[in-house]
Amino acid sequence: MTLSHFTALFVFALIVSVVFALINKSEPREQLRYGAWVFLAFLGVAVVVGWIMFPFPF
Amino acid sequence: MPTKNPTRTRVRAVPDDDAATERLEETPAVQFREPMGMPIALAVCAGGWLLPGLSHVVLGRWRRGLTFTVCILTMFVLGIAMQGRLYTAAPDPTLPAFGLLLHWLALVADAGVGIPYFVAERMGYGDGVLSSPNYDYGSAYLWVAGLLNYLIVLDAFDISQGRKP
Numbered sequence: 001m002t003l004s005h006f007t008a009l010f011v012f013a014l015i016v017s018v019v020f021a022l023i024n025k026s027e028p029r030e031q032l033r034y035g036a037w038v039f040l041a042f043l044g045v046a047v048v049v050g051w052i053m054f055p056f057p058f
Numbered sequence: 059m060p061t062k063n064p065t066r067t068r069v070r071a072v073p074d075d076d077a078a079t080e081r082l083e084e085t086p087a088v089q090f091r092e093p094m095g096m097p098i099a100l101a102v103c104a105g106g107w108l109l110p111g112l113s114h115v116v117l118g119r120w121r122r123g124l125t126f127t128v129c130i131l132t133m134f135v136l137g138i139a140m141q142g143r144l145y146t147a148a149p150d151p152t153l154p155a156f157g158l159l160l161h162w163l164a165l166v167a168d169a170g171v172g173i174p175y176f177v178a179e180r181m182g183y184g185d186g187v188l189s190s191p192n193y194d195y196g197s198a199y200l201w202v203a204g205l206l207n208y209l210i211v212l213d214a215f216d217i218s219q220g221r222k223p
Contacts, residue, residue: 001139001192008195011136012202015129019206022122023213026223 013042090220091117099218106211108172113214126210133203134171134178142196144168144175144184164197170204 003011021035094102106113110130114123138144145164153161168184169175178184184200187193216222 001136001141002190003140003192003195005195008140008192008199012133012195012199015133016202016206019126019129019210022125023209 009043009046013039013046017042090223091217093220094218099215102218103211103215106214107170107207110171110174110207110210113211114217117214117217119217126207130171130203130207130210131174133199133206134174137196137199137203138178138183140192140196140199141187141190142184142193142198142200143186144179144200146179164201167201167204170207171200172207175204 017035017039020038021031025031025034102113102116105116109127111123111125111127114120114126117123145161145168147165149158149161186197190196213222
């Protein structure tokens with residue numbers, strides 16, 4: 001099975017954020033908010049770091 | 059330090075207005091478990107290691123436990139499907155010392171999934187295909203699935219000791 005890098009990152013972020021939210025927060029609303037924050041942080045940081053590394057020759 | 063009171067509930071800040079008081083009264087209190095004996099708690103945690111999510115199900119956290127099971131197994135199966143590598147207890151003897159250390163760390167991470175790891179390893183999955191475009195992602199999925207399961211087991215231990223709801 002071959003996934004694009006973004007799809008693999010998306011699925012990875014989704015699963016990890018769900019687990020983190022359920023572990024760290026106990027109430028559904030907090031879990032949703034925290035999970036969404038972790039998920040977006042994963043995607044955002046990966047995209048930003050990708051663009052920062054883009055001009056590097058190595 | 060947690061108290062030994064089985065009916066303990068989360069302590070909330072005292073609200074300073076009536077509306078906040080009403081909202082607080084409408085919110086159900088979060089229930090903590092009565093602390094379990096250490097041998098039983100460790101047995102529950104061992105079950106959670108062998109089958110991801112089992113410890114939460116045993117502790118009565120059905121939804122959370124089943125969600126953990128789905129998440130960890132999905133991640134593990136995707137890692138295998140992406141031709142990631144499962145590290146085994148037979149490292150390449152030509153590895154230098156640092157390479158050997160990394161191998162054992164990867165093995166500890168992979169083995170965190172429990173029974174699915176041993177089954178997949180016995181069935182010959184997880185050889186890892188370096189030329190696969192998703193090899194790195196697949197291996198990372200396999201490591202993270204195991205590491206997340208360790209976190210889940212620690213969470214279950216805290217629940218069993220009445221430290222978390």
